[in-house]
Amino acid sequence: MAAGLPVALALLLSLPVPPLAADEGVLGSAEFASEAGESRAPEPAPRAAKPSAEPIEQQVKPRAAQDKPFEILGQSIAPGSREPVTWPVSINSIQFQVPVVVAHGGRQGPVMCITAALHGDELNGIEIARQVIYGLEPDTLAGTLVVVPIVNMEGFMKQERYMADRRDLNRFFPGDPKGVTPARYAHGLFQRVILKCDALIDLHTGSYYRTNLPQLRADLTDERVARMVSLFGGMTVLHSQGSRGMLRNAAVEEGIPAVTMEIGGPLSLEPEAVEYGVKAIKTFFGELGMTRSFRFWSTPQPVFYESEWVLADHSGILLAEVELGEKVLEGEVIAQVINPVTNSSQQVLAPYSGTVLGMAVNQFVSPGYVIFRIGKQRTEDEMRAEALRDSQAEDSTDRALDRLVDSEEELP
Ligand SMILES: [Zn+2]
Structure with a gap:
C-alpha cells in the first residue's frame, strides 16, 4: 500500500x-x-x-x-x-x-x-x-x-x-x-x-x-x-x-x-x-418515527421466502433464460449450459415453482456450481416455525451450501 x-x-x-x-x-x-x-x-x-x-x-x-x-x-x-x-x-x-x-x-x-x-x-x-x-x-x-x-x-x-x-x-x-x-x-x-x-x-x-x-x-x-x-x-x-x-x-x-x-x-x-x-x-x-413516514409500497408487508439452490449438472457456458425476480414454474427451462467444444446443450429446469431470488451471471460453469436461488413464498408464521425447526436441526446440505455461496459469507 x-x-x-x-x-x-x-x-x-x-x-x-x-x-x-x-x-x-x-x-x-x-x-x-x-x-x-x-x-x-x-x-x-x-x-x-x-x-x-x-x-x-x-x-x-x-x-x-x-x-x-x-x-x-x-x-x-x-x-x-x-x-x-x-x-x-x-x-x-x-x-x-x-x-x-x-x-x-x-x-x-x-x-x-x-x-x-x-x-x-x-x-x-x-x-x-x-x-x-x-x-x-x-x-x-x-x-x-x-x-x-x-x-x-x-x-x-x-x-x-x-x-x-x-x-x-x-x-x-x-x-x-x-x-x-x-x-x-x-x-x-x-x-x-x-x-x-x-x-x-x-x-x-x-x-x-x-x-x-x-x-x-x-x-x-x-x-x-x-x-x-x-x-x-x-x-x-x-x-x-x-x-x-x-x-x-x-x-x-x-x-x-x-x-x-x-x-x-x-x-x-x-x-x-x-x-x-x-x-x-x-x-x-x-x-x-425517526422521520416522517413514507408510502412507497403497494403492499407494505414483507414477503417471506424459503429458498433452495439450483446447481449446474454439466460444464459449459451458462446462458440464463430468466431474470432476477422472475416467477418460474416447475419444469420450466431457466437456463442452457452449452459445451463450447462439443456444441452440446443441456437444459436447466426449475425444480419447483417460485421466484428467482439470486443467480449467477452468465459465465463458464462446472458441475455443482450454484447457478440459481429460487424462493418459495411462505407466510410469516410458516417461515418462523421453519426457522425454529432449522435452528434445532442437524446441519443440512442446504445450510452447508448457504455457507459456501451466501454472499455475506466466505467463499472457498
Ligand atoms: Zn458482502
Whole structure:
C-alpha cells in the first residue's frame, strides 16, 4: 500500500482528516497500538447488555428535543447536525482514516447504524448509505444515524472483496485485539462504533459473478430481529442464521438487532437496486418515527421466502433464460449450459415453482456450481416455525451450501 494513501483517501472522499484524539495513540487506533509497538490504551469499560425485549420503536420520543451532543470516535456531534468523522486505523504502521458520517437529530430517539462494503467490491451499499444519510434532515430527525460507508477500506481501494491478507472481514466479528489483522480491525469497529448502535443494517451484494434480488437476511428466531424486518415495507425476507464471525451475528449476540440487506451484484453501481434499498431504509426510519413516514409500497408487508439452490449438472457456458425476480414454474427451462467444444446443450429446469431470488451471471460453469436461488413464498408464521425447526436441526446440505455461496459469507 502506498505511503500517500491517507492523502489520496482524504481527497477521494472529500473528508476532513482531524487530528487524532489523545487516547488513540500516535500510530493509530488503540486496537492496533500494540502491533505498532505502542502501549495499549485501556480496554473499553464492560458494557451492560441491551434490554432483550425492548422494541426499537419505543426508544423514539417524538416530542422530546435532543439537548445532548452525540459522542463517537473522540468527536462530538451537536444536535440537529450532520458531520463526517473518521475512525483512524493503522495496519503495518501505515495509518489511514475510515470515514464515518453521523447525523445527530434535533429530537431524541434511537441510534441506528448502517455499514457498507465490509466486502470491498460491494458498491451498491456505499451509494445507498450516502443517499440515506444525506437525504434526511438532521433538525427533524428523532435519534441518530451513524453510517460507515466503506468498512473494508483496504479491499475497496483494490476493488477486492477481502482484506489485503485475503481473509473475509465478515468472519471475524466481534473481533480480537490480539488476533490476526481482520480480527483487530473488526474489534476496533465493533468496540468504537457498533456498540453504540440500537440496531444495525449491514449492506451487501451478491459475491463474485452472482447477483441478488433486493432482500433482507435475518435470524427470524430472534423476536427483536423479526420485529425489525417487519418495518422495511414490502421487501423480500429470507431467514438466515448466518454464521459465527459475521457482523450481524455478533451484533445480535450483543442484544443489538441486526439485518443484512442484499442488493444486486458486486463491482458495479446499479441505480434501480440502489433506489430500492434507499426506499426500504426510509420506510424503516419512517415506521420507527425517526422521520416522517413514507408510502412507497403497494403492499407494505414483507414477503417471506424459503429458498433452495439450483446447481449446474454439466460444464459449459451458462446462458440464463430468466431474470432476477422472475416467477418460474416447475419444469420450466431457466437456463442452457452449452459445451463450447462439443456444441452440446443441456437444459436447466426449475425444480419447483417460485421466484428467482439470486443467480449467477452468465459465465463458464462446472458441475455443482450454484447457478440459481429460487424462493418459495411462505407466510410469516410458516417461515418462523421453519426457522425454529432449522435452528434445532442437524446441519443440512442446504445450510452447508448457504455457507459456501451466501454472499455475506466466505467463499472457498
Ligand atoms: Zn458482502
